[in-house]
Amino acid sequence: MNDVLAAFRSDDGSYATTNRYEIVIGQPRPNSKGGGGLQNIFAPFLRSGLAGYVEGASGLRGLQLRAESVQLPGRNLSTSDDPNIYGPIRTVADGVSFAEDINITFQCSTELWERKFFEKWQENCFDKKSWNMKYYDDYVGSLSIFHLDKQDNRRFGLKCMECYPKTLVGMDLNYAPATDIAKLTVGFVFRYWEALDINDKGTSILGNMANTIIDHAERNIMRNVPGVIQKLLP
Numbered sequence: 001m002n003d004v005l006a007a008f009r010s011d012d013g014s015y016a017t018t019n020r021y022e023i024v025i026g027q028p029r030p031n032s033k034g035g036g037g038l039q040n041i042f043a044p045f046l047r048s049g050l051a052g053y054v055e056g057a058s059g060l061r062g063l064q065l066r067a068e069s070v071q072l073p074g075r076n077l078s079t080s081d082d083p084n085i086y087g088p089i090r091t092v093a094d095g096v097s098f099a100e101d102i103n104i105t106f107q108c109s110t111e112l113w114e115r116k117f118f119e120k121w122q123e124n125c126f127d128k129k130s131w132n133m134k135y136y137d138d139y140v141g142s143l144s145i146f147h148l149d150k151q152d153n154r155r156f157g158l159k160c161m162e163c164y165p166k167t168l169v170g171m172d173l174n175y176a177p178a179t180d181i182a183k184l185t186v187g188f189v190f191r192y193w194e195a196l197d198i199n200d201k202g203t204s205i206l207g208n209m210a211n212t213i214i215d216h217a218e219r220n221i222m223r224n225v226p227g228v229i230q231k232l233l234p
Helices: 003-010 038-046 048-055 057-067 113-123 205-223 227-232
Strands: 019-024 068-069 076-082 091-096 102-105 141-149 154-168 183-189 192-195
Touching: 019 057, 057 068, 113 154, 113 183
Parallel strands: none
Antiparallel strands: 019 141, 068 102, 076 091, 102 183, 141 154, 154 183, 154 192
8 A cells, every 4th residue: 555655646656737837839930031930020029128038939938938728739540441351340540640729828918919929920821912821831830838747847748840820719808807817819730749758857947937037147248248358258
């Protein structure tokens, strides 16, 4: 009995909870005109005090932390019957599909910049004047979903490839209590997902945020250091 209890009390044997997760939105590849990258879409909607966080993937940290709910996507094998045998029919796999969309619900800020952000991303898919569609590779990104343990370390993860926001669900405005938060649900379509290395637990959410702040501070310091001194630094 003690062995059973010890197994469930250990970090590896305890139950997984649904309220510990993290998402990471990957940028579409910037095109030759400087467009297509999420940092270019995101920059106009950042408060001036956060403008420095636009650089790299860390510019999306605030948006990612507002994700209230998300699903780990599934996978389906299509099958067919093989009649070319004697006896009972054998069912064989003849294909694999990742058909379902991923719905993520975000808590919205007063400025609704979460909605503006995904509107701009969608507008990277088509030309608003001619209504011509743009190149696929210029608007697809990636979406990684991690399950976390009680110490907020990544224990399982999937990376959805060739991903973009297909659907922005309408937002209801009503006379609900003033404490209710406006929410935006975004439906992401993707081509396939890959399981990430569960042995590479990475850093916790707090660790990622700390690294972002440190990197930002270092960049600001280096901007104010004279060029002669910078050459002496490692």
